[in-house]
Every structure is written in structure tokens, then in C-alpha cells.
Amino acid sequence: MLRIGMLTSGGDCQALNAAMRGVVKGICSKRDDVEIYGFQEGYKGLIYSNFKMLTSRDFSGILTVGGTILGTSRQPFKLMRVPDENGLDKVEAMKHTYHKLNLDCLVVLGGNGTHKTANMLREEGLHVITLPKTIDNDLWGTDMTFGFQSAVDIATDTIDKIHTTATSHSRVFIVEVMGHKVGWVTLHAGIAGGADIIMLPEIPYDINVVVDAINKRKAAGKKFTIIAVAEGAISKEDAKLSKKELKAKKEKQKYPSVAYEVAEKIQKKTDQEVRITVPGHTQRGGSPCPYDRVLSTRLGAAAAEAILDGDYGYMLGVKKNDIVRVPLSEVAGKLKYVDPKSSIIKEAEMTGISFGIK
Amino acid sequence: MLRIGMLTSGGDCQALNAAMRGVVKGICSKRDDVEIYGFQEGYKGLIYSNFKMLTSRDFSGILTVGGTILGTSRQPFKLMRVPDENGLDKVEAMKHTYHKLNLDCLVVLGGNGTHKTANMLREEGLHVITLPKTIDNDLWGTDMTFGFQSAVDIATDTIDKIHTTATSHSRVFIVEVMGHKVGWVTLHAGIAGGADIIMLPEIPYDINVVVDAINKRKAAGKKFTIIAVAEGAISKEDAKLSKKELKAKKEKQKYPSVAYEVAEKIQKKTDQEVRITVPGHTQRGGSPCPYDRVLSTRLGAAAAEAILDGDYGYMLGVKKNDIVRVPLSEVAGKLKYVDPKSSIIKEAEMTGISFGIK
């Protein structure tokens, strides 16, 4: 008998179901004696032994379905070793559930934080296999995460729609794209949507350069400017503050989000009307795009193969067009940022995009 | 020689280009001796005699293109008879342009405010034909305006995407849909997207009823609640205030928009996380949906026919499946609201939707 636990953790994204379907179909293609324990709402389900027994039937027909049939929750790794209100040590609780159910392997789908915890569980002796799930594409060790391309598609569609209305009026439009720490979604959606200005967490902006770019467009007879701004975009002044100073400043300013902050700055320095669009959680929603379905299905099947091989302790990732096993110890705790000096930035600038810097 | 002036006024929407294409193709199918004057940016172009000479070629290939090739601007009808900074009487200026160019007819595409002005120009003796353009579907005299269905499609797509992410987390999601005075887009998108609660300007809400609906869903094991709220949704307390009192209150509260106000109220009265999505101007953007393309093409062709008949002073509208000529004098100044007692509201309630009232 092969006993597999499975959980999805962190912010949800597209293709979680597709990936799990790949894992289960892959295992069941070779083995009949499989039990699948679906832990509910991320690590919480593992901690509190909250699970459902699932069969391969439960994974049929979910290739195209957004969300996760297991539910998810922001993962509580920070508090891991701090007992909860009932005195429960969460790491021990997870180990207890794992051993009590006599699991052969725990399959974890998640992003950066999730991988730290997954690696800790591996260090504690559990068999763990992980899949790189995040719209942010910021996981180390894989060329691409699933969810990313779907999010780019949605953010780009938002910019496309804004484009037609922008051409009718003389305005500055700001589209706020998801990404607190990394700007991959904003960068790709900005290029794909033909944004005029892109503001990323990795490239602190100079508001005067942004304003210059707007004015230059106006002077050239272009009536509108479209700005794609990442949630975590930051001015070069703010980038110099300490974390504590920045937090205090933000709390004082009370902007609902970064788009409102940028809008106010632009309105103070130009005579243009500014409009804001916040597609928000739609970027995590809807059916996964075909790219993500293929990627997640392949990763899932490759995870099944690793499990059937009894080869644990890896994240499955994609390198070029191949699926590879990346040691969890190498993945955990590393983020993949947009490099301001990379060729994609340079290529974007050559097509006229301003990143708000000189 | 037939000389036609054309302008698009007010907020832009989908199918403006499609409608103009219909007018021009329709006229040119019968007459070779046509001159088309495209006034830029709405009534402004007529006032300041800012126009381009266009040919039927300019209207080829724009059936599917969003926005308006003429540009538009919020229309300045309130100030019509008040001279501008240069002492210009705007109504006289428009008449002057019309007569100077020796126009046979002015074709105006716009919403409610635009129609008031168009009717005034008619009263001043100009030949005017109008087309009912607005995402709000609030024009009197037509079953449907173009732009509406496209906006519903986009707002519904937003709710659809939120649905998949909502099922993964335990949250309340608020989607803010366009509509300051009327709730047609919110109502249709809310039903189409399967929203649990719909809040309309025409049905002032009781926050306690809203909160009850949320709690009832939670008690029934449904993890999430989706709320479609119109920009102009209003609480029953605020609905009792005078316009002045309300304005003062709003300015004090400083909510970026109604979704933030509703979110705060819900967070105070429940233990649920709330997330906000504001699709904003995307609802006016993108290619018109097929429904709007057919409607606008038909309206445009019928406008051409009226012009060829020399039958002026009408808005073209749709009644059942026929295009009809509706006297401008009957249209101007009337809004078509959602009737809280209408059958669509009752049908929506039967499928479990709460409108925030008992």
C-alpha cells in the first residue's frame, strides 16, 4: 500500500488542481494500492489532522478548474516552534499526523514560505515532494512556476481593456498588478500590454522621471499614458528607509494601495487626470491558461515518478523544456528577483518602456 | 451633396466605432456625394470647430475596435448658456459651426447628459439624430443601449475569476461594478456571476441584513460570500440624507470608493477577511461583444436610413427586436432605473440572492 498525503498552502493560484491531478493520475497509472489523504486548508490540515480520503475519481475533470479542491491558507511557518493557544507544538503535530497515518510521502504545493516549511519537515525526517506553485514566479530552482502565466494573461487583459478606453480620453491610467516583493507579473504584463511605464519592487522609481515620461508622451501628441505598477513598487526615497521607518510612513499615509500613492504624486506634478484599476484577486482566479496546464500536468506526473522511485526531498522544477528534481535544501529560503541589469529590462527599454529611472 | 457631422460624447464605451461604421456604411450604400465631418472629443469639437474630414475608408475595419476614433469628453451641457473664459456662448458656437459647415445633419452618440444637449440643439433648429450609447443601459426609450452587454460581460468575468479564488479561502469578496445612479450592470453581472449579495443604488441596503446574509452562508458551511456592489450603492441611513449632507459625510469619510466603505462595515461586524476588486475602467474597454456589435450596427444603419429619409429629431432605439425612431423630446432628461419591485429582482431573490433588504 502506498499512502500519499497532499496539501496546498499559501495564496491560491491557477493550476493547483491540474498539478494534483497529474500527481494522482501518474501514481495510479502504475499502482493500484494507493491511499490519498487530502489535508484541508494547507498546513493547518496537517497540524490538526483534518483530511479527506480521496480517490482518483476526485481528481477527474479538474484539469481546467481554478482554485484548489483542498482549500488553502496562508502558512503559519513563522510560528512553527511556538506552541499555539492549546500548548500545541505545530511541527510535532505535523510529524505526529504524518506518522499516525503511516504516510509514505507528503506532496506539498506552494510558494516561497511553503517551501521553507517543507524543507524543515524534510529535515525532521519526513518524505516530502513539492511543486512550485505561485503567480509570482519567484521560486529559485525552476525556470517557471505554474500560476505565473495565467496571472500574466489576466493582468495583460486588464491593460488591453484600459488601452481602448485610454485612447478615447486624455488620461493617465494606473493598473496595479500583483507582486509585493518581485515584479515578474508586472514586467511581463506590462510588456505584453504595451504599458508606457513599468514600476517594479526591484527598481525603485524616481517620480520625476515618471512625470517626465508622461509629459514627453503628451508633448509627442500621445494623449494617454498607461502605467503598470507592482503592488510592491517603491520610490527611491522610500527604498532608503529602514523597514521600521517605512512601515511607520505607510501607516501614516493610509493609501489603500500603491496605485493610489503613485496617482497622488502624479496628480500633484502634472495637469492630467489619473484613473486607477486594481484587478486584485482576479489575477489568481479563473481557469489556468494552457501553458500552466501543460506545465503543472508535467510537474505532477514527474512528481509521481519520483514518488514511485522512492526518491524524496525534491521540488520538481522545469529547466529549459525538461522537468528536473531540485533538492529542497537548495530551494528553501531563496527568492528569484527581476535583475535590473538583465536583458529583458534592456529589451523593454529599447521598445520605449520607462522603468522610472534615468 | 450630403454633409454629415458626427461626434461621440460622455464616457466612452464599447461599440461606438461599430455604430459610426453602421451610419457611414449605410449612407454610402445609397449616396456617393457624402461629406463626413468628425468632431473631435465630443461637443468640444463642435464648439471649437475642431474636426477631421473622414471617408468611408476611415470606418472600415473598426467594427471590433473599442474606444472611439473621434475621441470623447465629458459633455459640458451644464455650462451651455454660460459664456466661457473668452466670452463664448457655447450653444451659439455649436450652431455657428453647424451652419458654417452647411451640415445636413448632426449624428450624436451619447448617454443621458448628451441627449439633453442634443435635444436642445434640436430645439435650436439643428437636424439631429442620436444613438443610445452607454454601459449603464439607463436611457429612456430603448430596451437596450450598446455598451451595456459588453460591460456586463467584463464585470461577470471579474466575478467568475473571483469565484475560483474564493472557494480556496474563507473570505468575503467585494467586486465594485460601474453605475453611479443606476444598477443595471451590477444587477446583470451579479446574477450572471452568481453573486450572493447585490447592492444597487435603487435599493438602499441595511448593513445588518448584509451581515446576516454573510453569517447565514457561513453557518451553512459555505466558506465564502461574493458581493457585487454598484459604485452608487447607498445605505438606507445615507439615502435619507439631503444631497448636501451626504456630500459632506462622504468628504469626511474619504473612502476611495464604495467598496472600501462596505468592506469596513462588514469587517466591523463579522470575523471574516474581506477582499476588494475594482475592475474600474476595464468595464468600458476592449472589443464590443457580439451582441453590442449587432445592436450598434443595426442602430447605425437605421440612423442612416432616417437621414436618407430626411427624418430628423430622433434617437434610434430598439423595441423588442425592431429598431425604432424615438422623438428626442421624449428621451431627453429621463433615466431608466432598476425597479425594486420588478420581476427580475424577484427572480434573483428566488435563486438566493440578497439585495441587503428584508
Next chain:
Amino acid sequence: MLRIGMLTSGGDCQALNAAMRGVVKGICSKRDDVEIYGFQEGYKGLIYSNFKMLTSRDFSGILTVGGTILGTSRQPFKLMRVPDENGLDKVEAMKHTYHKLNLDCLVVLGGNGTHKTANMLREEGLHVITLPKTIDNDLWGTDMTFGFQSAVDIATDTIDKIHTTATSHSRVFIVEVMGHKVGWVTLHAGIAGGADIIMLPEIPYDINVVVDAINKRKAAGKKFTIIAVAEGAISKEDAKLSKKELKAKKEKQKYPSVAYEVAEKIQKKTDQEVRITVPGHTQRGGSPCPYDRVLSTRLGAAAAEAILDGDYGYMLGVKKNDIVRVPLSEVAGKLKYVDPKSSIIKEAEMTGISFGIK
């Protein structure tokens, strides 16, 4: 106790699930004591007493899901009174199932053929309520059927995509749109997609006029021509044949479908390359468009209301913007054709569309 039978019959279409959800949610909003019998695969399920007991939970989350959770089959009404291979009289079998289960009402979702049978069952004394389901929009007694607008959207999307590739090459493109007897989908998709020529079952075409229209475009410097042809489009010569003669001719010609026939005729008479696209059953597939979701939800809720009123023997239809009860006796056996003299045809012609006639 209220016992409701339900079935979907005929070719499937979008919003069948949405409509059934409306019925069930509507009934369950007023009554707790409800039993729902879902007959499998259309009238077959009623004949052979093949059903599943369903609860309101089964109808949750299916608003946006295409297809039908009950399955469907081409309905066997022609053979109704002819015993099957086991000597079974099908009408008696249906009545037997109905009475055996002690049903209060049978809810039938279907098109033209389905309605004939439903009316027969009504005449046999059963309580029947029907909903107008068909992509063809050819049911008498309602302004609109659900499924139609979704099919138009898909066929239009096909034409849109062909448009971009058409502009790159010098070719004639034929898009074959569903509709054997009526041309509503082809007409609307053709207008919405900007087709140059539209060929409908109701307007027998003259191939020489079609060829003239193609040559005229070429002479005017337009490189491509797009033709939207309904499956049932017919030449004026063939329209004069008897049913039997036509059948014999078609069998001899062995064209896979009408597009291939039209293509061959055009290739014989012009020097242009011709390309064929057959979107086929995709036109019945995918998530219902928002328009159909609203329409089907309203119709479903109104059906629930009729059932709760104990008012049977009706199809629910839409007139203007209201849902109405239309006596089944008036609906059965009537088709709603495109009228060649209607205003929409005239309006389409004014925008330059040729219907292949002089």
C-alpha cells in the same frame, strides 16, 4: 411533498445547467419538502425510468458549467406511438414512470422537437412546464432562447480570428455556422464578425451573385472575402427540388458539409484560393455567456414560480424584458424563421453585406 421530474432533451447547449439551477433554487426558496428526479439522457430516462434523486446541493456551482448534468439525447418523438423492439409503447411508458413516481410536475428543457413531445404529454394529462433551450433561437413564443447568444459569441470569435489571418493573405474564407433549418446564429455572427457574405437557409442563394460580390471586393482592392454560411444554406436551384430529389442529389455529391459545396462552386468560378473553417460542436460548448446565464436563471426561477402556483402546461418565454408563461399548445410545432424581408436583413445589406441574392 412536492415531486419534480426534470429532463434535458435534444442537442445540448449552454446554460442548461444554469436554467435547472434556477428552477431548483427557486422551488427550494419556498418549500423544504421537495424531491427532485433527474431523468438521464432526455426522454429516454423517462421512458425507461432511469433517474437519479437530486438535492439542491447538486445544483450548486453549476451556473457557469456547460453541458447538462442530466445528459441528453436526440429525442425519439417520431416513434412515440410505435412500440419499440420489446413491444413497449413509449408514451405509455413515460406516463407510467410519471405516475409511478407520483410526480407533481415534469420540467422539460428542449427545443422544437422536444416541445412537440412535451405538449403531447400535456395532452395526455401530465403536468408539464418547459424551458426554451436551443442555440438556434427558432422557438415560437419567446423573443429569445438560451444557448443562442453563447453560440453567436463562439461563431463570431471564429470569424474574428479568421479576419486577422485573412488580411494577411488573398483568399476567400468560408466559416460554416450551425443551423440546418434556420439561420439566426449565422445572421447574428455574420453581422457581428463583419462577414462580407451571409448565406442562410431562408434565403436561397444565387452562386453568380456570390461570385460577383467576391469579384467586386477584389476589384475594389480588398484582398479577402469572408463568408458565413449556415449548415442548411441552399442554392436557389436546389430550393426548387422536392425533398426526395434533394436528398438523392446530396447523397450523390458526398460533400462533407455545405461549406465544401460552396467552396467548390466558388473555386470553379473565380481564381481565388478558398479556405474552410468548421467550428462545429464548439458552438454548443463552453461556459454560457452572461446574457444566457441571466436569461436562463430568470426563466428557471419563473418556472419555479409557476410550479409553486400549480399553474402547468406552459413554456416560460421572454417578451421584451419580462418573463411570460406561453401555453404549450401554442408553441408546439412552430418554427421561428429569419424573415428575408425583415428590417435586420435590410440593415445588414445597408452595411454592405450580400445575402447572395439580387
Next chain:
Amino acid sequence: MLRIGMLTSGGDCQALNAAMRGVVKGICSKRDDVEIYGFQEGYKGLIYSNFKMLTSRDFSGILTVGGTILGTSRQPFKLMRVPDENGLDKVEAMKHTYHKLNLDCLVVLGGNGTHKTANMLREEGLHVITLPKTIDNDLWGTDMTFGFQSAVDIATDTIDKIHTTATSHSRVFIVEVMGHKVGWVTLHAGIAGGADIIMLPEIPYDINVVVDAINKRKAAGKKFTIIAVAEGAISKEDAKLSKKELKAKKEKQKYPSVAYEVAEKIQKKTDQEVRITVPGHTQRGGSPCPYDRVLSTRLGAAAAEAILDGDYGYMLGVKKNDIVRVPLSEVAGKLKYVDPKSSIIKEAEMTGISFGIK
């Protein structure tokens, strides 16, 4: 002065305009003294000196527009050295045009055949830079071509729509996907759409295995089977024939396309109804997907950089996430096939997909 010629050759695809925009914006970001010669309809324009002078304005707003503003035609490389009806040597004609216009570089966008000719022109001493355009993704030297992902998206959407209608009926559905020699689009769309059987040119099928797979599904209670078949799919018997024998056989059989052939074989060996969908040229149409827009923009900008560097004789390609210059001499004449032994095939099989082989 920098004089750039540009042409698009072969079957059109998405993102041709986006790529050209990237080239022109990239060059104009560094140089003011640029002349752009847009050759019409592929190499024909170069042969017959048929071009338009273009400015950067012509490339504004075309990022999202399908097709090619230059037009294209199947490229005549086979006849290159054979004089045409007027005794014209085409290679000399192209060289003549190039030198007459005093071009600094010729930018060529195309697929496999196009690259052979481009390399020949390079060998003749012209400065050539190429961009890898094809929905087939079969070009050697780049991980990915633009057009491919857009085509996969459209083919997948077709399969998705068929899925919902398939679940309502008991049928076999065949979706014919573009790809005569290589099966990349079919493979990816098949996996993404959840096809049950995938038939590729690279993996000759055994019809008995295909039929077994269908019957096995039926026996397992699954009502339908979806088959994604590439245009160039071939049976193992036919794969053994010589080119000449195969051609003779095909001409005798007169199937409109491969889907009809496969359908007939299945209908002979099973009792299931079969339905065919041929999305055809839609797979080349519509707006490029965001993935292709980013890829083509980057490739275009990188081509600009190569030109500004005066570094000619390359195709721009993507390796991992970087844009690289690949010598044309290495690219020309090589096709990138699906390897039947590659990991993606194995992963697909693990998720239950049959490739029609044992």
C-alpha cells in the same frame, strides 16, 4: 542613414506585427536616421520590388493586432533558380532590389522554408537578420517560436468547448489541430485540453490501439472520448509507404482531411457516434497571447540590437530565458520534431493519454 528592409513570409501567425514593432522601436530608440522598406507579401515583394516606405508611426498600436501589416505569401524558394515566365531569375531579382535600395539589412520573419531562403541570401552576400515565426514551433536553434503558444491557446479552447458538449452525449469527438510535419501544437493542446488520445505525425498510430482506448473508456463508464489529431497524423501502415505510394493512396481516398479518415476507421470498428471539429485557420488568427507578445517583442528588440551592432547573419532565438543570436547557417533546413522518447510524452502517458501505440 540606416536602411532596413523587412518582410514576413510563409503562413501567417500571431505576433508578426508585435515582432516588427519590436525591431522598429528598438532601432528608432537609438537612431533617428532610419528608413524602413516594408516588402509586400513576403519574398514576392523583394523579388518584384514591391514595397512601402514605413515610419515608426506605422508600427505604433500593432502590438496586439493579429496578421501582418506587410501581408505574406507562401514562399517560392523551390523555384528560386528557375526563371519565371518572364525569364526572371528570382534570386538575382532579390539581390537587385536589395542593392538598388542600398539596404543595410534585410529583416525576415518566417518559418522553416523562409529560413532556407534567408540563408541562401546571406550566402549571396546580403545582410540578413531573421526572427523565428511559426505556430509549429519546429525551428531548430530556439526553445520556442512565436505564434506557437497562441495557436496552442486556440486549439485548447476548441477542445475545452468540445469537452462540455461531450459530457452531455455519448460520442467520440475528433479535433483536428494544425501541424503537417510536426505535432507540437497538437501535443500541447491535447495535454492542456485533457484529450484522451493524441495522434502525432512523429508517432504513427495503430488504429486498433486507438479503438481499444475508446472501448476501455466506455467500459469504465466514461461516456465520451476526445481525440486530438494533428493534420499530419499517419497510421503505421501508411508510414511504411513511399512518398509516392502514399500520395497515390491519399488521392484515391479523397478524405477532406485526416480527421475524416480517422473518423471513418473508428466508426467501422466501434458502435460510437463520431463528431469532427476543424478549427482550421482560426489557429493562426486573433490577437497574440501575452506569452507571444513578450517573446516577439524581446526578439524584435534583440534583432534591433544586432542590427545596431552591425552583426548580421543570425536568427534571434530564445534559450532558457535569454535571447541569443544563432548563426543562420546552423538553422537553415533543420526541423525540430517531437521525440517519441522524450519526457513530455512519458509524462503525458502517465496521466492516461494514449498516443495510439502499445
